[in-house]
Amino acid sequence: MTCYIDASIPSGNGRRITLLGTDLIFASIDNVFVYPTLNVDRLRNALSETLSIWPILTGRIIVNCDEYMIECSDNSIPFNYTENNELECWPDLPVVVDDKTILEPFIDSVQYKIEVEPLLRFKVTYLLRSKEYIVGTSTSHLVGDAYSNIRFLNDLSQIYQHLEPLPPRPIFQRCLLNKEKLDLSFPLIKEISEKAEKIESFFGRFIKGKSETEQINLSFSSEQLIRLQSIGKCDDEEVTIHDTLCAYIIITLNKYFFLTTDEHIQRARMIINYRGICDSLVTQEHVGNYIISIPSSQFTDSLSLPSTAKIIRQAIKTIRNEDFLEKWLVSADVLTRQLIKDGRVNYILDQNEVIFNSNFKYDWANEVNLGMINQCRFHTAVSFKFYFRIFQLNPIKGKDGRWTKDNGGAQVAVRIPKGERKDKFLEAWTKDIQENFATVTPLETTGFRRHHGSS
Structure with a gap:
């Protein structure tokens, strides 16, 4: 009805x-x-x-x-x-x-x-x-x-719930663009333009990738994420729980999934919400698609948790610059319109790269609970090859009928190639969870050589 x-x-x-x-x-x-x-x-x-x-x-x-x-x-x-x-x-x-x-x-x-x-x-x-x-x-x-x-x-x-909506109130008019900042040679824009592909090619690659991969789901408790951060932040106080979670996934794939250093993940793309970074451009009130895909620089040690987490943090910090954002906003606006006219899309993922599109900061189940605290469960669909989606954990109903929720825990979904390598990666993650990451140390290269030899 x-x-x-x-x-x-x-x-x-x-x-x-x-x-x-x-x-x-x-x-x-x-x-x-x-x-x-x-x-x-x-x-x-x-x-x-x-x-x-x-x-x-x-x-x-x-x-x-x-x-x-x-x-x-x-x-x-x-x-x-x-x-x-x-x-x-x-x-x-x-x-x-x-x-x-x-x-x-x-x-x-x-x-x-x-x-x-x-x-x-x-x-x-x-x-x-x-x-x-x-x-x-x-x-x-x-x-x-x-x-x-x-x-x-x-x-x-x-x-x-008969409660007042929380501030701030939404603003629907899109932000104003400074046309004087247009620069299609801006490195980030130029890269998107050069690597964009026809829509038909993208969908063909997507279908092929789906047939060759399967989705895995990695769950981490809030305590486990805090433990990872304590290992990964070292002397860098700016490194977050989220940075170290992404870094842990990367180094674990590099240790147990990829067979040679030539195959290692060397760079991560982070999809970031840039609201409120420069209020003169985009505030927290603005409704729209205010997200940007930022590539990290190449990892200096693709087996080190602190080093990888630090480079991820540095990539995120690059957008905290008004001039950078102004230039990107107006240039991306022009480029995207042209790509649509040409029937192309700007989904770019190089060899030795992965993407993180995270909702970790949004507790969907709690934000939309309709007053049923720790009783609402949230689900969505669709995963891609080496495209990591991170969400907070859903609540769990115990045998006694009581609901509990581990606030701050995370579940990571991604598609990776089928086969023995996938199994070894999952075995390593399971062992790390059971041992509370006892063997995950800043000196990951030693661990890699122990498992893979000195090549």
Whole structure:
């Protein structure tokens, strides 16, 4: 049964928001949230109220002379309610579900269709046997990135609980670009331009990569991550838990998955949210796709946890510069528009590189708990070869019926090639977890030679 939800107070008024080139991600953000109980009417009412402060989601995509815009047209949002008598209960799934078809029945995915397709869809499924509720949300990526999405869903969660949405209030107009800073020879922009490929080539490579790999899920408790940081930060107080987690994955792959030093991961690309770094450009209030992919410099010792973590931190710090961001923003805007016209995409991953696209700072299950603290579970889908997605852990229900959540723990999803190497990598990770990383030391090169010989 589908009904249509209007904003309680329409506030779009037909205003138009011109999208940046970096906003032009023609996909949807699809998520599933699982609750032990739910008042569906109350959720509908909360959505209606939330749309009043998020009028961009009641809009439609329009294109005029190659300019992409969202017209805030105060349209209704489809809200589908259905019941399921087949599932005994919601299964125990990782945060990132490998088989997308498992989640598909619980999500009405937004499609890219100019002028007619909603930018947001909701689907609620009631599991009759377990009395659980599955809430599937799908949002057009053209509206914004993960941060934008979680801001909206947290506002919905607050209003559902009859609480005030947390500040700051969203700003939908995109940031202003300084056209004088345009520089298509800027190294980061030039690299994207040179390595962009035809969409058909990208999808062919994606399908081939998926057939040759399988998804693995690595879980780390909050205590284990603190332990890793204590090993990896050494004398660099700026190195974070997240830096050392990424570095640990890299050096463990280099020790146990890759057979020779020529195969080692030598560089990592970090996808970073740059809001609030320079408030004169982009503030925390801005809704949009304010993310940038930053390559690290080459690792000086690809088997050292502290050295690798430090280089990752240095890469992230490069964007904390107003001149850098201004130049990148306007240049990426121009380049992305041109790539779209040419039918190319800028997904770049060199040999000896990996990508980290992390949601570690966003506790999805907690931010969208609808008041059910430590009882909401969050899931999403899709993983890629050597493309690491990091999320916080879901809560767990014990045999006594009580829910607990390890706040600050993480689960990492990635696809890696099948076979014996994958098994050795997983065995090494399992052993490290069991031994509390007793053999992970700053002097990793010694360990590598012990396992692989002196070549």
